Amino acid sequence: xxxxxxxxxxxxxxxxxxxxxxxxxxxxxxxxxxxxxxxxxxxxxxxxxxxxxxxxxxxxxxxxxxxxxxxxxxxxxxxxxxxxxxxxxxxxxxxxxxxxxxxxxxxxxxxxxxxxxxxxxxxxxxxxxxxxxxxxxxxxxxxxxxxxxxxxxxxxxxxxxxxxxxxxxxxxxxxxxxxxxxxxxxxxxxxxxxxxxxxxxxxxxxxxxxxxxxxxxxxxxxxxxxxxxxxxxxxxxxxxxxxxxxxxxxxxxxxxxxxxxxxxxxxxxxxxxxxxxxxxxxxxxxxxxxxxxxxxxxxxxxxxxxxxxxxxxxxxxxxxxxxxxxxxxxxxxxxxxxxxxxxxxxxxxxxxxxxxxxxx
Amino acid sequence: xxxxxxxxxxxxxxxxxxxxxxxxxxxxxxxxxxxxxxxxxxxxxxxxxxxxxxxxxxxxxxxxxxxxxxxxxxxxxxxxxxxxxxxxxxxxxxxxxxxxxxxxxxxxxxxxxxxxxxxxxxxxxxxxxxxxxxxxxxxxxxxxxxxxxxxxxxxxxxxxxxxx
Ligand SMILES: Cc1cc2nc3c(=O)[nH]c(=O)nc-3n(C[C@H](O)[C@H](O)[C@H](O)COP(=O)(O)OP(=O)(O)OC[C@H]3O[C@@H](n4cnc5c(N)ncnc54)[C@H](O)[C@@H]3O)c2cc1C
Ligand code: SF4
Ligand code: SF4
Numbered sequence: 001x002x003x004x005x006x007x008x009x010x011x012x013x014x015x016x017x018x019x020x021x022x023x024x025x026x027x028x029x030x031x032x033x034x035x036x037x038x039x040x041x042x043x044x045x046x047x048x049x050x051x052x053x054x055x056x057x058x059x060x061x062x063x064x065x066x067x068x069x070x071x072x073x074x075x076x077x078x079x080x081x082x083x084x085x086x087x088x089x090x091x092x093x094x095x096x097x098x099x100x101x102x103x104x105x106x107x108x109x110x111x112x113x114x115x116x117x118x119x120x121x122x123x124x125x126x127x128x129x130x131x132x133x134x135x136x137x138x139x140x141x142x143x144x145x146x147x148x149x150x151x152x153x154x155x156x157x158x159x160x161x162x163x164x165x166x167x168x169x170x171x172x173x174x175x176x177x178x179x180x181x182x183x184x185x186x187x188x189x190x191x192x193x194x195x196x197x198x199x200x201x202x203x204x205x206x207x208x209x210x211x212x213x214x215x216x217x218x219x220x221x222x223x224x225x226x227x228x229x230x231x232x233x234x235x236x237x238x239x240x241x242x243x244x245x246x247x248x249x250x251x252x253x254x255x256x257x258x259x260x261x262x263x264x265x266x267x268x269x270x271x272x273x274x275x276x277x278x279x280x281x282x283x284x285x286x287x288x289x290x291x292x293x294x295x296x297x298x299x300x301x302x303x304x305x306x307x308x309x310x311x312x313x314x315x316x317x318x319x320x321x322x323x324x325x326x327x328x329x330x331x332x333x334x335x336x337x338x339x340x341x342x343x344x345x346x347x348x349x350x351x352x353x354x355x356x357x358x359x360x
Numbered sequence: 361x362x363x364x365x366x367x368x369x370x371x372x373x374x375x376x377x378x379x380x381x382x383x384x385x386x387x388x389x390x391x392x393x394x395x396x397x398x399x400x401x402x403x404x405x406x407x408x409x410x411x412x413x414x415x416x417x418x419x420x421x422x423x424x425x426x427x428x429x430x431x432x433x434x435x436x437x438x439x440x441x442x443x444x445x446x447x448x449x450x451x452x453x454x455x456x457x458x459x460x461x462x463x464x465x466x467x468x469x470x471x472x473x474x475x476x477x478x479x480x481x482x483x484x485x486x487x488x489x490x491x492x493x494x495x496x497x498x499x500x501x502x503x504x505x506x507x508x509x510x511x512x513x514x515x516x517x518x519x520x521x522x523x524x
Binding site: 046047048049050058059060063170171173184185186189190191192193194195196197198199200201203205302339340342343344345346 | 362363364365392416437513
């Protein structure tokens with residue numbers, strides 16, 4: 001069995017940031033990602049990012065990715081395994097990997113789980129009809145492969161992902177006549193909502209999809225208004241002629257591997273689902289197994305990068321490496337994270353962390 | 361109410377404008393109505409006219425005396441929440457960010473839209489600024505009747521018929 005020092009699962013912003021500081025400290029690092037492209041969600045983000053300029057705000061996701069990866073990609077102590085899925089994590093940090101049809105195992109001294117999240121679906125009649133897509137799939141089609149998912153799209157969900165993907169669809173020449181949201185108010189940043197509203201998108205609150213219309217492919221969507229209990233109100237149905245329904249209804253952390261290795265996880269609605277219990281070194285309840293990024297609670301790339309750096313720093317210290325000015329760096333990383341989580345938009349995250357019993 | 365519609369109230373919009381006399385020179389109008397963790401407007405301004413404190417959740421504030429109307433913040437703002445406005449000879453000169461292809465051409469007439477997406481009037485494109493520094497956000501200069509100062513926000517998108 002091949003031995004590796006620190007194994008990072010997931011090459012998104014969290015995993016790459018962890019790798020960067022570990023390599024700097026002198027550790028040897030293996031990164032495994034099931035995709036053929038490095039970068040996780042960043043590969044699909046063609047829009048300018050928010051956040052502090054110190055953390056790449058105003059740059060586009062794909063360009064941030066290039067900056068992150070260029071820093072480390074030629075490092076002699078880095079081993080990349082792309083197209084490789086971690087299928088299992090076992091005691092003694094044995095990692096089962098599948099690369100195409102090849103199966104192999106690695107053994108690590110420390111593991112950082114940065115697997116990100118998967119998209120949630122929405123139950124409605126005919127939701128398996130071709131033409132019903134998750135927002136991530138739509139983004140991959142458009143921004144990675146340059147293919148339009150359809151000509152006319154109904155967007156479901158007013159979080160930042162729904163708002164941003166709507167804008168990206170419009171940039172690709174796709175018509176988005178309407179966006180529906182079950183909640184009473186827009187849940188993403190208002191600047192993103194205003195950006196599509198002024199270009200003519202009808203934003204409907206307290207509205208959801210009742211059924212997808214069509215037999216072989218989506219030919220329309222029947223929407224209806226929701227009452228206070230989020231139940232559809234009969235008689236309020238409307239038919240929207242679209243060929244695509246795009247679901248941007250949330251993400252849930254990919255914690256299966258952590259559960260497999262015996263790390264304690266708790267269901268916290270505000271953080272997207274099951275999340276690991278972490279100490280302030282971002283270590284799970286299993287010694288030497290760390291977690292960071294969306295897998296530890298749905299947030300942002302900006303926070304994923306900082307959390308990844310913290311997890312990497314702590315893993316390096318645990319392996320016995322020295323990091324210059326460690327106290328200062330640690331404090332400043334935690335302070336940046338706290339700032340990102342201090343605004344009104346992060347109220348949900350703060351509440352989730354409170355339930356989990358950690359300080360943000 | 362902006363939280364439901366994405367359209368700010370008229371009062372909220374007016375609060376972002378300086379007195380009319382100030383707009384004989386071009387000034388940035390910032391429409392960032394809710395706290396978000398974001399600050400490129402402030403860090404990109406070469407004249408230090410926009411301020412966001414250390415706590416980047418705080419909404420940006422602008423010093424109209426310091427603002428030259430250069431438009432740099434307009435294409436650095438990821439929320440596309442900034443325009444530059446000037447009123448001269450009964451005309452509004454507006455600078456907006458634009459991220460669609462094909463870009464409008466100088467001299468072209470385009471529908472000008474208000475914050476709800478309704479067509480207000482026609483405007484004339486007077487300048488189209490692009491540069492590698494701007495990445496993929498162009499700065500478009502549009503001229504229209506001064507009556508639309510407080511309502512104009514962008515131009516209608518037209519997609520080329522032969523796009524790939
Ligand atoms: C439409 C959209 C817009 C966004 N806009 C912004 C924004 O403006 N600003 C911002 O800060 N954030 C934004 N985000 C959020 C940001 O992209 C994510 O929060 C961030 O990518 C999370 O980083 P991560 O490294 O935790 O996970 P990810 O980026 O999801 O990466 C996880 C990686 O793990 C891999 N993986 C998962 N399971 C396995 C396995 N079993 N084996 C091997 N590999 C595995 C995946 O292939 C993936 O590459 C946006 C997200 C979306 C979807
Ligand atoms: S227009 Fe120019 S001077 Fe005015 S705030 Fe923006 S960047 Fe600064
Ligand atoms: S850059 Fe734009 S979105 Fe960000 S704080 Fe400034 S005005 Fe608001």
